[in-house]
Amino acid sequence: MTVVGGVVVVAVGVQLLDLPGGGRSWTVLGEDRLPIEPVEEFLEHHRLIGSSPNTVRSYAHALAGYFGYLAAVRVDWADPGVAGLTGFVGWLRSGGPPGVRTIGVAASGGAAPATVSARVAAVVAFYRYLESAGHRVRVPHASTAGPRRSRFVGMLAHTQRSPRPAGVVRVARSRSGPPPILTPAQVAAVLDCCARRDPGSGDWTGSLRDRLLFALLAESGLRLGEALGLRHADWHTGGGTTGFVQIVPAEHPHGVRVKNSQYRRVYVSAELGRLYGDYLWQVADTAATRGLTVDDGWYVFCNLTREPLFAPTRPETVYALVRRCRRELAGALPEEWTPHWFRHTHATALLLSGVPLHVVTRRLGHAHVQTTMDLYGWVSDEAAMRPVAEWRRFAAGWPVGAEDADGQVGS
The missing domain is CATH 1.10.443.10 (Intergrase catalytic core)
Structure with a gap:
């Protein structure tokens, strides 16, 4: 079950915050209507390092859904394992009740692939932060991949001593076409x-x-x-x-x-x-x-x-x-x-x-x-x-020599 400080936590939603100076931010509340401590620590970290409020809001919505899912299926947030994360992915995709597995076509109302990818990325970022901050958590390894992923590798990439392990849970982003434009x-x-x-x-x-x-x-x-x-x-x-x-x-x-x-x-x-x-x-x-x-x-x-x-x-x-x-x-x-x-x-x-x-x-x-x-x-x-479509016109002007005695085309 999802326990924080010995208390079972059920995320009830995202709360808008009015910050001093007129700014805005978001947090995730538990069933007691108080911020969920590890989530709030993660969100406060992003506020302090200057992350966009939209980034904080996106993380808050993702983690509210994640903690709500874990509470429903009674999985410990500190060590959800691969099954916990894959179950969360399946729940997002299906649109059905938590813990109910669907076979074949997902139920209507499931999240779009891009949304699933973004929320899984938020969950993994949450665990990686807690790990780096000294909390005793097990990071569920996941990765997202899509058609626009750059193949660029830094010149000194081979010198990295501790490469991050490959994701066990791999979530593919939706394959999209060119960015939309207006005439x-x-x-x-x-x-x-x-x-x-x-x-x-x-x-x-x-x-x-x-x-x-x-x-x-x-x-x-x-x-x-x-x-x-x-x-x-x-x-x-x-x-x-x-x-x-x-x-x-x-x-x-x-x-x-x-x-x-x-x-x-x-x-x-x-x-x-x-x-x-x-x-x-x-x-x-x-x-x-x-x-x-x-x-x-x-x-x-x-x-x-x-x-x-x-x-x-x-x-x-x-x-x-x-x-x-x-x-x-x-x-x-x-x-x-x-x-x-x-x-x-x-x-x-x-x-x-x-x-x-x-x-x-x-x-x-x-x-x-x-x-x-x-x-x-x-x-x-x-x-x-575009010129490839005109290849016949270009080819018509190519000089072609007569065959020589060996049957090869001369230049």
Whole structure:
């Protein structure tokens, strides 16, 4: 059974936490409505080392399900063994009650392969942390594998003295195709769904903030968190030169952050700069009604129509906007599109236009060029392989000599 400190533990759910300073995090509660100690220690470790709040939330949901499963099948969390972990995997896949084995087709409601892989990875990370922290636990060896796994090996990899044992439980990630993208017409439809400009008067109707956000994502390839973290001091409109936004790692009230914690500069078009200028005037007019002036330290994307005014926009607000656009543009866009599709679209467009891979890597903020290759290598492959379809035309021009006396083709 699942016991912590001599007490049987049944995970009852994930609890949202409001942290000092306006941040958010998550923990897992036991049946006594208190945090489960080893889980909370693991989550607090990730808070302290600066892991993304989304990472903490994902770990919390995975471990809540895991501890709930172990309690249901009466397996000790400190030593679940291979059977405990494989049973958890089977339960996730089946969607049925814990401990009930299904044969053949899994019950409806089972988790997708990607979800199973992510939750198993969270469980293994939990045990590895506890092991490294000195807890007496047995790490269930598991691994996840998928089609995008890089074959890159460091130059000194052979010098490692204690390689981690191969996973006994191997969970394959779902085989997915190229990253999803939007067509130029679909991007334009999303922008117009947010705000439109009257060609006669030049006035905007709708939310100029929302249009600017999606236009920025589509043109720059920024991650949503990077865009929401921009301050007015980070946006340089040009003044005779090419404008740019600078991505600066910093704390954010809603936990969004710059991935890899690396500064970079992303150049943007004059058209996007003009859109930002129109929006800035709107922010300034709203501030004037409160006797305020726009400060360089204000976040670019903020509340303009509800209290608290000028508070930074939450990611949840953006996803509510996505749901509205999905309803209004039903049939015109894929139902599952998200803001991250703009990033995929931007990267794909750059590579199709011939921009070198290393330049795309720097613009996207990937830590390694291999990441860009793993995600978007298919673009270069398709461009390189396209001429193969015309092989007959190329072959028609090949010079072929007459057969010589030995029956060989001469050059």
